[in-house]
Structure formats: structure tokens, C-alpha cells
Amino acid sequence: MAKLGPSGYSPYPVAVTEGVLTPPPGKALMFNEIVDEETAMREAAKAMLTRENPTIFPGPQVLYAWNEEAKKKAKLIKEMAEVLGAKIIPMYDYRPKYPKIDPEKEINPNHPNLTIWHNKIKACIFIGVHCHYANVALKIIRAETDCFTIAMCSLAGHEDAMITLRDQHAEDLEKFIRIAKEVKKELGK
Amino acid sequence: MSVKIFKINEELKEYMPQEIVDLEEKATWGNPKRGVMDLPYAKELVEEHSLCAGCPESAAFRYILASLPNPEDTIIVNSTGCTSLVFPHIALHTVHPLFGNQNAVASGIKRVLEWRFPDKVKDVVVIAGDGATIDIGLDCTLQSFFRQEKITTICFDNEVYANTGGQDSGATPKGMEFKMAPGGKQWDKVPMWQLAIDSGCHYVARLTVSSPKKVEQVVKKAIYVAREVGPTYIHLYTPCILEIGLNADQGLWEMRQRDKERFKFFEYMSDEAKEVIKKKKEEGLL
Ligand SMILES: Cc1ncc(C[n+]2csc(CCOP(=O)(O)OP(=O)(O)O)c2C)c(N)n1
Ligand code: SF4
Ligand SMILES: [Mg+2]
Numbered sequence: 001m002a003k004l005g006p007s008g009y010s011p012y013p014v015a016v017t018e019g020v021l022t023p024p025p026g027k028a029l030m031f032n033e034i035v036d037e038e039t040a041m042r043e044a045a046k047a048m049l050t051r052e053n054p055t056i057f058p059g060p061q062v063l064y065a066w067n068e069e070a071k072k073k074a075k076l077i078k079e080m081a082e083v084l085g086a087k088i089i090p091m092y093d094y095r096p097k098y099p100k101i102d103p104e105k106e107i108n109p110n111h112p113n114l115t116i117w118h119n120k121i122k123a124c125i126f127i128g129v130h131c132h133y134a135n136v137a138l139k140i141i142r143a144e145t146d147c148f149t150i151a152m153c154s155l156a157g158h159e160d161a162m163i164t165l166r167d168q169h170a171e172d173l174e175k176f177i178r179i180a181k182e183v184k185k186e187l188g189k
Numbered sequence: 190m191s192v193k194i195f196k197i198n199e200e201l202k203e204y205m206p207q208e209i210v211d212l213e214e215k216a217t218w219g220n221p222k223r224g225v226m227d228l229p230y231a232k233e234l235v236e237e238h239s240l241c242a243g244c245p246e247s248a249a250f251r252y253i254l255a256s257l258p259n260p261e262d263t264i265i266v267n268s269t270g271c272t273s274l275v276f277p278h279i280a281l282h283t284v285h286p287l288f289g290n291q292n293a294v295a296s297g298i299k300r301v302l303e304w305r306f307p308d309k310v311k312d313v314v315v316i317a318g319d320g321a322t323i324d325i326g327l328d329c330t331l332q333s334f335f336r337q338e339k340i341t342t343i344c345f346d347n348e349v350y351a352n353t354g355g356q357d358s359g360a361t362p363k364g365m366e367f368k369m370a371p372g373g374k375q376w377d378k379v380p381m382w383q384l385a386i387d388s389g390c391h392y393v394a395r396l397t398v399s400s401p402k403k404v405e406q407v408v409k410k411a412i413y414v415a416r417e418v419g420p421t422y423i424h425l426y427t428p429c430i431l432e433i434g435l436n437a438d439q440g441l442w443e444m445r446q447r448d449k450e451r452f453k454f455f456e457y458m459s460d461e462a463k464e465v466i467k468k469k470k471e472e473g474l475l
Contacts, residue, residue: 058201065196074198088204095277098239105206 003031004162005142014139015159022157022164029157029164037165037172038179044125044150044163045084045180049187051123051148054086057107059129061154063092069170070128076173077127083180085189086125089115094133109133113144123148126161127168134158152176192218192261195280208236212280221258221474224409225401228255234281239274243437245427245444246272246345249398253316253343254279256405258412258474263312264302266295268326270318270352271429272345289326291315292333295340303339312341312412319346319360323381327359334388337419341411344381344422347429355432362451367432382455385422391459392421392466397444397452406475407456413469414462421462426452 007014015021023029028040048054062073081088091107101108103118109129115121124147126134134151138160141147150165151158152173157166165172195213197205215232217223223231234254240247250272257263260281267276269288276283286294295315302311315322322330322344330342348365350356355367359379366373382395392414394407404425411421428443430436435443448454458466469475 058204060194063197063201063205064194065198066193071198074200078200088201090201090204090206092205092209098237098278102206105204 004146004148006144006146007142009143013135013160014142020159022159023166025167028166029159029161031162040163040165041176041179042183044165045176045183046187047123047148047150047163048084048086048125049180049184049189053119053121054084054123055119055121056081056084056086056088056125056127057091057129058088058127059091059134060093061130062128063090072170073128073173076170076177080125080173080177080180083177083184087119089119091129091133091137094130107137109137112137112141116141116145116147121145121147123150125150125152126158127152128154131155131158135160194261208232216280217255218261223255223258223260224405225252225255228401231255234260235275235279237278239278240271241431241437243430243440244271245398245430245440246347247275248401248440249345249404249425249427250275250279252398252401252404253408254281256408257281257312257314258409259310259312262310263314264295264298266291266298266313266315266317268315268317268321270321270345270350271347272316272318273352289321290329291317291321291326292338292340292342293329295342296333296336296338299338299340310416312416313339314412315340315342317342317344318351319344319348319381320350320356320358323359323379324350327379331384331388334385334390334420334422337389339415339417339419341408341415341421341423342385343408343411344424345427346381346424347427347432348378349429349432351429351432378451382422382424382457385420385424386457390420390422390457391415391418391462393424393455393457394422395424395452395455397426397448399441399444399448403454409469409475410458410462410466413474414458414465417465418459418461 020032028037030040096110103115107115149161150163151161152168157164211232217231265283268291299313355369357370357374361374362378385393415421
């Protein structure tokens with residue numbers, strides 16, 4: 001993604017019309033550049049460690065114990081939050097909610113900006129959110145807020161996030177936690 | 190779907206809102222004996238709804254969802270109308286097809302599920318308004334009965350196109366006036382329950398939702414018969430209190446009046462359906 005929001009709304013998928021596509025396997029996307037996964041992980045950790053109110057948004061694929069991978073990832077996400085000093089706010093399902101959501105406790109893909117605004121979140125990680133809802137939510141966040149979005153996707157990634165890590169499985173989360181610890185030390189935190 | 194979908198990872202449970210924890214801990218899953226008697230104690234599968242206050246469709250929803258014998262493996266196919274605004278709030282898989290196409294879409298889903306999960310029981314239930322079932326969608330409704338699709342169709346008959354502001358439908362009784370049908374309906378109400386029998390449904394019931402226990406019984410019978418024999422149809426009177434000019438607390442009263450006349454309880458079973466129902470009674474499931 002070319003730059004941080006707020007970018008306003010576009011009738012077209014924003015990043016794609018700017019020529020930004022998801023990274024090829026083995027690589028990551030950082031803004032509009034294809035980079036090594038490790039470089040992107042370092043920058044992602046740095047954003048989470050230096051920007052205000054960093055938050056992890058786990059989605060249904062990691063919140064529910066529907067397979068062994070999900071159980072492993074849940075443990076690692078908790079550890080990741082501790083290392084990054086991040087809050088956890090779940091996106092537990094995708095149902096629109098009436099009359100309104102509680103932005104302190106939840107994030108909903110239909111209006112994710114409410115949670116970002118309310119908690120003044122300046123960096124976040126999406127993980128375990130099904131791709132079509134991650135796409136929608138990331139576009140809305142970029143349109144409406146200046147939040148630095150990071151997508152840790154188990155499939156092909158999301159061009160609308162500022163940093164996209166693709167094919168992220170339990171061992172990749174372990175790698176990210178290791179790198180985050182190093183960055184944290186370097187930052188003297 | 191599987192019940193595992195509702196099992197929260199221990200590490201992340203503390204971040205989940207109570208209503209979602211309740212879905213895992215207090216909703217009735219994996220128990221075909223669940224029913225309307227659980228309503229005061231168990232977590233309901235519908236959290237909030239967007240219907241008018243006191244709309245009998247909301248009561249119908251609660252009773253039906255409490256009575257599904259196999260909610261974790263039930264797919265609900267709905268249609269546009271007042272009810273369609275409720276489906277996003279229910280904790281089950283729902284599919285929203287084009288208005289009137291619901292029985293065609295449900296047929297496809299049922300067939301694919303039978304092919305994809307041959308060893309699992311998956312119920313497909315259509316819930317749609319009278320406009321969708323008996324009027325614009327009548328073709329798809331009847332064709333699914335002719336084809337003997339193993340699905341259950343539940344019609345919420347409020348005798349009007351409510352969501353679009355009150356046009357008459359096939360289910361509107363003769364002479365009835367609505368805001369956008371000021372001259373009064375010119376033709377008789379379509380006796381959909383009779384069409385369902387003539388078109389090959391194996392279990393058919395017509396009733397109001399004034400009695401929760403009765404709704405539970407017909408829903409369970411219809412689903413069990415659909416699983417083993419063929420199409421089943423439930424015709425529920427859920428009056429549109431807004432369009433007929435009643436207050437929020439008068440829906441039940443209205444249904445009780447109609448219990449005595451045009452929505453008098455009526456039930457039909459084919460011989461095969463009778464066999465299934467007898468068996469389920471012996472198993473203590475009815
Ligand atoms: C293909 C199509 N045609 C028409 C409509 C407009 N429409 C929306 S709701 C509705 C009325 C639904 O009436 P009914 O099925 O009786 O449900 P109710 O609102 O009364 O519960 C109609 C015609 C639509 N959404 N889609
Ligand atoms: S318009 Fe009628 S059917 Fe629709 S929600 Fe209101 S009372 Fe119910
Ligand atoms: Mg209607």
C-alpha cells in the first residue's frame with residue numbers, strides 16, 4: 001500500500017488501482033514494495049512497538065479451537081501481544097451488530113474504523129480474519145484512519161494493508177515473535 | 190458446520206464478549222431434545238432483532254431456532270423481507286438468495302451437502318415471507334416440491350408484502366385493504382397448505398405462533414420427515430401488526446382470534462411421514 005491513510009473512499013479497490021498487488025510466495029509487501037519477509041517483520045514489529053495503542057485483532061480462524069493449528073496460533077498470539085505490549089480486541093464474527101458495537105471490546109468488519117477511532121489505535125495486526133472480510137475492513141481503515149495496518153495472512157496476503165505477510169503459519173508466528181524481541185531490545189524497550 | 194466452530198481457544202477467551210462465551214457454554218448444541226422449554230435457561234441463537242417491537246415474526250424466530258433438532262448442522266435459506274434483517278443476527282449459517290429463489294437455492298445446497306458429507310445429517314430449512322413463498326417465488330417453491338427435494342419450507346404468512354410498505358400478496362384474504370392496495374384484494378387467499386399437499390409435500394402444517402410448544406412439534410416433525418422422505422411445508426400466521434394497525438402487545442391476541450378460524454391448526458402426513466414420526470416418537474425425540 002502506497003501510503004498511510006486516511007485516503008478517503010474510492011469506488012475502486014484502492015491498492016489494486018495504484019498497481020499494488022499481493023506479494024509472491026516467500027516475499028512480503030511493505031507499502032508498495034516487495035521485500036524479504038524478515039525485513040517486513042522487523043518493520044511490522046517496529047511499528048507496533050513505537051506507535052500509539054498497538055492492537056492485535058484476532059479473527060474467527062484463530063479465536064475458535066476448530067483445528068490444531070488454530071490452538072497453537074492462539075497461544076502464540078497471546079505471547080506476541082505480551083512482547084509487543086499490544087492490546088487484543090477480537091473480531092469474533094462478521095455479523096453486523098445493532099444497535100451498535102462496543103468499540104472497547106470488539107471490532108466488526110462492517111465498521112472497523114469505530115474501534116480504531118475510539119481506542120486511538122495507530123498500529124494493528126489482523127490475524128485469522130477470513131480474507132474477504134479482512135479486505136473490506138482494511139480498506140475502510142485506510143480510508144478513514146491513519147492506523148498502520150499489518151496483515152498476517154495464512155493465504156496470499158492483503159494489498160490494502162501497509163505491511164502484508166503471507167503464508168503465515170505457527171512457525172512463522174514464532175519467527176515474528178523472535179524478531180520482535182530483537183527489535184524491542186534494539187529500541188531499548 | 191461443526192460444534193467446534195463455537196469452541197473458543199482458552200488463551201483468548203478472556204477477550205471474548207459474554208454473549209459469545211455464552212454461545213459456547215449455554216446454548217444447546219448436540220442435543221436433539223432441545224426445544225422451547227430451554228428458552229428461559231439456554232443461550233438463544235438469535236441475539237437481537239430488527240423487527241418492529243412486538244412483531245410476531247420475532248416470536249416465530251425464537252421458537253423455531255430453539256426447536257431445530259440439529260442447529261450445528263442446519264443451513265437456513267432466507268429471502269428478502271422483514272425477516273431478512275434478522276438473519277445476520279442469528280448464530281447459524283444462513284444464505285440470502287435472490288427474492289423468490291429460496292427453494293431453488295435450498296435444493297442445490299441440500300444436494301451438494303448430501304454429496305459432500307454423505308455420513309452426516311445436514312438439515313436445510315427455508316424461512317421466507319408469504320410474498321417470497323406464495324407469490325413471486327411460487328414457481329420455485331412448487332418446483333422444489335415436485336422434485337421431492339428433502340428440504341423443509343417455513344412460510345411466515347403476514348398476509349402482505351410488509352417490508353415494502355403493504356402491497357397485497359397471494360396470501361392476502363379477499364377484500365383486505367392495505368396502504369398500497371387501497372381497493373382491497375380482489376381474489377381469494379391462496380390455500381398454500383393445500384397446494385403443498387397436492388404438489389407432493391409429505392408433512393404439512395398450518396398454525397399461528399400463539400403456542401410455542403405447537404411450533405416446536407411441527408418444526409421437529411417437518412425436519413425429521415424432510416431428512417428421510419421428502420419436502421415438508423409449515424405455514425405460520427405471523428400477523429404484521431404494523432400493517433393491520435395493532436399495538437405492540439396485541440400480536441398474541443390477534444393470533445388467538447385466528448386460531449379459531451382461518452389459521453385453525455391443520456396437519457397432514459403422508460404414510461411415509463407417519464412412519465418417520467412414529468419412529469421418532471418411539472425414540473423420544475417428539
Ligand atoms: C428480486 C426482488 N424483487 C423484489 C424485491 C423487493 N422486495 C423486498 S422485500 C419485499 C416484500 C417481501 O414480502 P414477504 O415475502 O411477504 O415478507 P415480509 O416483508 O412480509 O415479511 C419485496 C417485494 C427484492 N428485494 N428483490
Ligand atoms: S412491518 Fe410488520 S411484519 Fe415487518 S417487522 Fe413490522 S410488524 Fe413485523
Ligand atoms: Mg409478508
